[in-house]
Amino acid sequence: MPRDLDLLKSVFGFDDFRPGQAEIVQAVCDGQNTLAIMPTGGGKSLCFQLPALVRDGVTVVISPLIALMRDQVRGLQAAGVSAGALTSGNTQEETDAVFAALERGELKLLYMAPERLASGGTLNLLRRIGTRLIAVDEAHCVSQWGHDFRPDYLRIGELRRALDVPLAAFTATADEETRTEIVEKLFDEQPPQTFLHGFDRPNIHLAFAAKNSPRQQILSFAAARKGQSGIVYSGTRARTETLASALRDAGHAAVHYHGGMDPDDRREVERRFQQEDGLIVVATVAFGMGVDKPDIRWVAHSDLPKSIEAYYQEIGRAGRDGAPAETLTLFGADDIRFRRTQIDEGLAPPERRSADHGRLNALLGLAEAHGCRRQQLLAYFGEEAEPCGNCDLCATPPDLFDGTVDVMKALSAILRTDERFGSGHLIDILRGTVTDRVQERGHDSLPTFGVGQDHTKPMWQAIFRQMLGLDLVRPDPERHGALRITQKAHPVLRGEAQVTLRRDTLKAARRPAAKMLVSEEDAPLLSALKAKRRALAENARVPAYVVFTDKTLIEMAETRPATLDDMARIGGVGAKKLESYGAEFLQVIAGEVEHMHPARRKLAGRAAGSLFDRLQDAATELLRGEDGTGKYLTIAPGTLRKIAERKPMSIGDLGRVTGMNDAKAERFGPAFLEILSEGE
Structure with a gap:
């Protein structure tokens, strides 16, 4: 595909495709119906943007959030590609400009939200402008039982049939069940050419920690990464506001974001996060798929996500540029109870609730893992992997012990109290603590009273948390969170199964200092390049990464190009960006810039x-x-x-x-x- 490779360099600034991209680009260019599951940061957007330039006519991109569309359009325009978006966030002038470009036949990519498909005039518009390809971003949104379901995605299959054009669907979050549903809803159950290119994000460091003063844990994690862009996901709106305030008090640039905010305030947060280096956003999951910032260096969860798919997608917003990124997920027994109750009290049918418990179990298993976390995460998505060396458990293997007897004691206490109490009261019984509640109910006379005095209260809390994670017990919503025993626990009670637990002191672990993006020697130059990028971005009123991503600046700092030819060989520096920014960044690096005629500059690096x-x-x-x-x-x-x-x-x-x-x-x-x- 020589023409594709030429465009890859001249427009997008890359010498080669990333693993898996070339065959997907070829299939889409050839007009084949395509389904591609690729990891976040794997370069999904290029797999439909480049074919749009090769193919005749207009490529229509269905994308779920306005912020994501606007960011991609800005990035394409910065690379010299004629692209536009029709969204409710447009000004009238922007909308008029898009329609004018369509009428002139100039536009190659037209972005629109799925909700626009409900408009009667949309089909006629797409026919009139010569639509030749439909690209669907975040295709998992078509799954009615997924965590990001968008009802209007169900109209896309009908649109494909009406226009009779090929469709290319992309997502990073789809287990086998979701993939089957995507094929059924978008392709009429006629299997497209499917590419499954893995879920591994090796540049992301994975870490979990049991909750122990969660606010302080988040503050400590952020302190080690001060000045780096990050996201903190929290379970409630109120917590986003208090945690953002605590981060500001600690000297960080931090803002909160949730669905209850005024739309203009939300847009201002989105704008600031895209354009400012080092801003922290503390958000609910409302701050979701619209995040298209490639240089987010860390993501933390102050509360347990609702499923393993949600976790994977949320941490996937870090390190999209391929540079090192870090994550931390806090979890505790209260989180597990809350998530179980959410599922049990939901409106889904029983079989779906059972599947949702299974997804939560997979996440809890990851939280309480005994070995490499990446191995366990990838295994959930059907992939095998060697120990990664880039997670907390590879760095510090957990202290395991045979917890069978302890679990049997806890299960016995639950049964002898008729499954009517939560872990707090049960721990008092096991440790032999005489409280008014214990005495009133005569639980100080139970055979299990005092049988667990060899463990501290925090240790018993860790055991109960791990029992919840192993799905040996579940909170009963009809008994206000009292623990009940599951079928999985019966073999343990009968002495037919062994339970291995992690010894958990519940002390806040000392986090290693954040990994430096470049060597100490190159750090001052990287800072100077970032300052130049920020000045140019603010002047152009675009996000900083539209100028150059962190990864491109890191390569500049490490290789120190001395000429525009050298600069053109840096990853991410295409012809348009070399023309727009090359000389200014070269001046930061080399001090002087050679004079080069524009005709010669077009050949730079070739x-x-x-x-x-x-x-x-x-x-x-x-x-x-x-x-x-x-x-x-x-x-x-x-x-x-x-x-x-x-x-x-x-x-x-x-x-x-x-x-x-x-x-x-x-x-x-x-x-x-x-x-x-x-x-x-």
């Missing part, structure tokens, strides 16, 4: 660039012929560029290049052809 230089040297030497007495003849830089790109191999071919004539071909031809033949 083999044709060095050919241009040699041709120009030869043209200068032959201005008055070989003996220096001939008529003065010059060749324009634009003509030299065409010769360097086309590489004509005869005097006749050379003379047909625009800007040449017979006299010039006769004088410069032999020298030019010798240079061009050597360049082959």
Whole structure:
């Protein structure tokens, strides 16, 4: 796919496709119905953006959130691609500009929200503008039982049939059940060409910790990463506000975000997060799929997410640029009770509630894992992996012990109190603590009273939390959270199954310092490059990463390009961005910038660039012929560029290049052809 590779470099600034991208791009370019499941940060958007440039007509992109669409459109426009979005967030001027570009036949990508498909005029519009491809971002939203269901996604299959065009669907979050539903709803159960390119995000460090003063745990985690962009997910609106305030009091730039805020205030938070380096957003999951910022360095959860899919998607917002990123997820018994109750009190049918408990169990198993977390996470999505070396348990293996006897004691206490009490009262019984409640109910006379005096209260809390995580017990919503025993616990009670637990002191673990993005030697240059990026971004009123991502700046700081040719070889520096920003960043790095004619700059970083230089040297030497007495003849830089790109191999071919004539071909031809033949 030579044309694709040329566009990959000239438009998007990449020398090669990421793993798995090339075959997906080829399938979409060929007009095949396509379903691609790729990890967040794996480059899904390029897999429909690049084919849109190769294919005739307009590519319509169905995307779930306005912020995500606007960010992608800004990024495309910055790379020189004609793209637009029709959203409720547009000004009238923006909407008029999009329609005008469509009428002129200039637009290659048109973004719209699924809700727009309900409008009667949408189908006629898409027919009139020559829609040739539908791309669906976040395709898992079509799943009615998924965590991000959008009812209007159900209209996309009908749109595909009406337009009779190929459809390419993309998502990072789809287990086998969800993939089956996507095929059924979008492709009429006719299997598309499916690409499953893994869920591994090796650059993301995974870590969980039991709750122990969660506010302080989050503050400590943020303190080690001060100045880096991060997200803290919290379970309630009130907690987002109090935690954001605590972070500000600790000296961080932090704001809160939740669904109860005024829409203008939410948009202002989104704008600030996109454009400011080092801002922390404390949010509910309302701050979701619209986050398209590639240089988020960390994500923390102050409360347990609702499922393993939600966890995977939320941590996936970190490190989209491929640079190191870190996560921390706090969890406790109260979280587990809350999530269980949410499921039990939901309106879903019994079989779906059972599946939701299974998804929560998978997340709890990850939280209480005994070995590499990445192995366990990938196993849930059907992948095998070696220990990753980039999670907390690989760094510090847990202290395991045979907890069978302790679990049997706890289960016995639950049964002997008729499954009517929560862990607090049960721990008092096990530890032999005489409270008014214990005495009133005569529980101090139970055989289990005092059988657990060998453990502290925090240790028993950890045991009960792990029992919840192992699904040996569940809170009973009809008894206000009292613990009841599950079928899974019966073999343990009968002595037929063993239970391994983690010894948990519940002391706040000391987090290692955040990994430096570059060496200490390169850190000052990276800071200077970020300052230049921020100034340019603020002047253009765009997010900083639209100028260059962190990953691109890191490569600049490490390789220190000395010329525009060197700069053009940096990942993420395409022709448009080299033209717009190359000289200014090169000045930060090298102090001085070579003067380069625009025609030569278009060849920067390419083999044709060095050919241009040699041709120009030869043209200068032959201005008055070989003996220096001939008529003065010059060749324009634009003509030299065409010769360097086309590489004509005869005097006749050379003379047909625009800007040449017979006299010039006769004088410069032999020298030019010798240079061009050597360049082959």
